[in-house]
Amino acid sequence: MDLQELVDRSWAIRQAYHNLEVKYHDSKWTVEEDLLALSNDIGNFLRLVMRKQGRYYDEIPHTLEQKLSENIWWLVELSQRLDVDILTEMENFLSDKEKQLNIKTRR
Template structure:
């Protein structure tokens, strides 16, 4: 039985897939093929680097043009999109993976805080 969080992640992953489908149409038109998993990962890591610079900008240690918060919102959401797209490409159910990972982390943390 799924949880509301799993349902939300599943819905987000479905939407990410719809957007990816549009990118694949463009990639086929422009390149004659869709991006490989490796190329997807390079796109993701590029955006992660941008997130790092935007965090510096938000904290006032890196100059950028524009609104750091708005740009961070966009890049963080885009980073979630990359994760969902890559998970689908690798045949990983990201909703189940997220739920089970959070349960494992919670169990470990609960045990750690109860030890005190």
């Protein structure tokens, strides 16, 4: 999967969730509610990392891989709601870091 497909599929999934939010709660979640959901998922991800390292007990019904992917999904979704072109901004970020750290890329 390329990054544009990731963005497109993430957006379609979020729109389906928005439809459910409207159906059951009469309005879509706000950006702040999305951030709250992300912060909850980050907490779950942290516990899964701790569990993998033997520092937390097994109570979470998700896998580390699922939660990591879900957190990336939330960030992609939030970038669109905040009008941030995540593909361009990631390219800029990576290019800046490569330049800063004198990393030669094979592009």
